[in-house]
Amino acid sequence: MYLFLILLFVVQQWTTPVRVSPDSLDDTHPAICIDDVGFVWVYWYNSNHLWTRCYRPFGGWSEVFLIDTAKCKIPQVTTSSACKGTYEIPDWIIAWVDSSSYIRLSLCDMMPPGPAWYTTPPDSRIMGYNPAITSDTAGNIWCVWADGGCYMASCYDGTQWSDLDTLQKFPTTDTLETFTAGITTNHEGNIWVAYNGGVIWAQYWDGANWSTPETLSVGYAGSAYTYPMLCSDSQKVWIAWLNSVFGNWKILCRYHNGMEWSEIIEFPLVSDTLGGYHNPHQAICLDNQGRLWAGWWEETWIEMLHYIIIGGSYSSGTWDDTAVVDYYYGACGGYPSIAYGDNKVWMVWQSEKEGDYNIYGSYTEVTGVEDTIPISMDFALLQNYPNPFNTLTSIRYVLPNDSYVELTVYGIQGHLVRRLTDGWKPSGIHSVGWDGKDEWGRDVGSGIYFYQLKAAGGIKITRKMVILR
Structure with a gap:
């Protein structure tokens, strides 16, 4: 095993880990989100409060922000409990559980002069533990959580929570924390959820109804299934989970290609024994080439306790x-979150x-490709490329029909910087x-800029970009 670890270090392409949290923590699980211009938001729990810190590609790590001073309840931050919004300028959302078991959402408004955090008030219907969240194309925030052996789902529209849906109920004598769920939004706008209850279950909301739950794992005597994690892109919905059969731990995953589920794929674990304080788990995400990236931890004894944080990618069957x-x-160490x-x-x-x-972080470079044009012709504003840029960038947009169009660039304070397009344009790309x-031909300085597309019918879409001089 030691030789294998040495070989892994030789080919290691991740940056040297850096400490993200500035002070000692009280046993916490971090969560992470990244926007299109490379702003990295990390969340964690300490001293009964919720904290965050941002990594800026042109300015390094920010100071620490206190999100909320209400007492939090462990576990309240996991790899599934953070997401970015889909408003005109993406907001950041973190779900957590307060000391009275209310599930709360803290949202970050990035509009100038932000960032500004605010927290939803308690709702007596939205109570439980282990919340997981995602946002849909309309800007709603969907949440799935466990409550006394039941899995519940609801969405928050920025003002109030919708009526609750009960997904499944399981008889239980287990501790509350063993019931966990994951959630994601696919390219069709369907809300996919997965949860454990004897085996791993999955189902989705199609805009009107929840599908019939499907089982993704096979139950055996002495088996345990926990921590399902989800991610998706325009092609597939991925689900990964932790599996134990009589103490033999494995991490497994499957994907749905729009028609059927794949065979079970096994993670390439380093150690023979996988274990931890409560329950070790994995995290997954997808890059813009459809490649699955996974982070997981292994903790075992060889003369004394040690841990290993592993990163890897999966594509084309390998x-x-x-x-x-x-x-x-x-x-000890573990509980990774990946984005x-x-x-x-x-x-x-x-x-x-x-x-x-304490919380530590690292990243690896991925060969990038430009955003792909949406398959369905609808109004769309794509991410500029390259981004960040120095002297020249390209902005693409899609019009489903002829329309009057304004494409403008704004500064961080909301002032007009440049009007790029103003007039009628035919349908197309x-x-x-x-x-x-x-507007006066002067070079603008390094920093964040917003570009906004306005079209007939009240269409208005905004994205962010970064200039590095």
Whole structure:
């Protein structure tokens, strides 16, 4: 095993882990999200409060932000409990459970002069543990959670929660924390959920009804199934989970291609024994080439306790780029969260290698490709490419019919920087270049800029981009 670890370190392509949290923590699980311009948001729990910190591609790590001072209840932050919104300018959302078992959402408004965090009030219907969230194309925030052996789902429209849906109810004598769920939104706008209850179950909301639950794993005597995690792109919905048969731990996954489920795919674990304080787990995400990226932790005893944080990718039937991201002999660590954005895969995890639990992070570069044109012709504003850029970038948009169009660039304070398009355009795919100059032909400085598409019928779409001089 030691030789194998050495070989993994030799091919390791992840950056050296850095400490994200500035102080000692009280046993926490981090969560991570990334936007299209590479802003990385990391969330964690400490001293009964919820905290966050942002990595900016042109400015490094920000100061620490206190999201909410209400007392949180463990576990309240997991890899599934953070997502980014789909409003005109993406917001950031984190779900957590307060000391009275109310599920709360804290949202970050990025509009200038943000960021500004606010938290939803308690709702007596939305109570339980282990919430997982995703956002749909209309800007609603969907949440699935466990409550006394039941799995519940609801969506928040920015003002109030919808009526609750009961997905399944299981008889239980287990502790509450063993019931966990994951959630994602696919390219059709369907809300997919997966949860454990004897085996791993999956179902989806098609806009009107929930589908009949399907079983993704086969139950055996002495088996345990926990921590289903989901991600999706325009082709597939992926689900990964932890499986134990009489203490023999494995991490498994399957994908749905729109028609059927794949065969079970097994993660390439390093150790023979996988274990942890409560329940070890994995995290998954997809890059813009449809490649599955996974982060997981293994914790075992060889003379004394040690942990290994592993990262790897899967495509075309094989695992590639499997590498040790972090390893420490004589300490505990784990609970990774993983996300893709700006041609990077980031992973964060907790470790006590400095004496107390702290959050650490690392990333690996992914060869990037441009956004693909949507298959269905609808109004769309694509991410500029390249991004970040120095002297020239290209902005593409899609019009389903002839329309009057305005395409403008704004600064972080909301002031007009450049008007790129103003007039009638035919239906189809259009591309506009911006040379990083304002209306008077002057070079603008490094920083964040917003570009906005307005079209007939009240269409208004906004995205972010970054200039690095």
